[in-house]
Amino acid sequence: MSLLQFLKSKAFLKQIGLAILGLLAFIFILNWWLGFSTNHSQKIQVPDLQKMSLAEVQKKLTDLELDFIVIDSASFNPNYPIKSVIEQNPEAGDFVKEQRKIYLTLNPSRFRDVKIPELLGRTKRQVVTQLSAIGFKVGKFTFIPDLGKNVVRGFRFKGEKVNPGDKLPKNSVIDLVLGDGNGY
Known part of the structure; x- marks a missing residue:
């Protein structure tokens, strides 16, 4: 049997068809599993945490099932209360999923x-x-x-x-x- 005859045979075409069906099934199952495991349809809007104390931030983010990490304090800003949030990342209004970490920059207690x-x-x-x-x-x-x-x-x-x-x-x-x- 020559190569050309093998490529035209029912056995080869059947194997190609099964391979394509298997690949499509794998892609469909993978897409469904990723959507389920990554909470694809879920989104939580990040609240505005500006000028809030750490206790207020903790309560608000716990209610929304979000975490936070305090990063290094910035330069003292007299327009904000002491030890309050002056910056956050992601910004207020952005959409995130549950257990996402919000990075906070706090106002130090005085000028350096x-x-x-x-x-x-x-x-x-x-x-x-x-x-x-x-x-x-x-x-x-x-x-x-x-x-x-x-x-x-x-x-x-x-x-x-x-x-x-x-x-x-x-x-x-x-x-x-x-x-x-x-x-x-």
């Missing part, structure tokens, strides 16, 4: 600490610019007798003397001690 750089002996304008750039606010100016006019001779935080290298919370108000330019 920033080191005061070595700025003594520089002009008021330079120091104000540099302190503002790293997140501090400049408050009052006090003057002491000194040869250099508007040269920074010290720092104060809440009336107390602070030194370069000390750490203060970001957004703190630092008062500057300046020379008056009249000498000693």
Whole structure:
């Protein structure tokens, strides 16, 4: 029997037909099983968790059969309550399946600490610019007798003397001690 005759034979065509039917049955069963095991028709809308405390988040997500993971806190935001949610992933309104993890970023309890750089002996304008750039606010100016006019001779935080290298919370108000330019 030649190859061409074998390809035209009923036995070969029967085997090809059975193989195609088997493949179609396998695909149908696989599709049904995946739809069943992955909860294909289920979807839960993610709630808006912004400004909620961790206890409120836990209750709300437990009711919806969702999990959450707290990731590293972001920079302090004074517009949000302390230890409340400031970001979430997936976003509010997205659809997910049960037991999906919602990743939360919380608002820390205060601004992070920033080191005061070595700025003594520089002009008021330079120091104000540099302190503002790293997140501090400049408050009052006090003057002491000194040869250099508007040269920074010290720092104060809440009336107390602070030194370069000390750490203060970001957004703190630092008062500057300046020379008056009249000498000693």
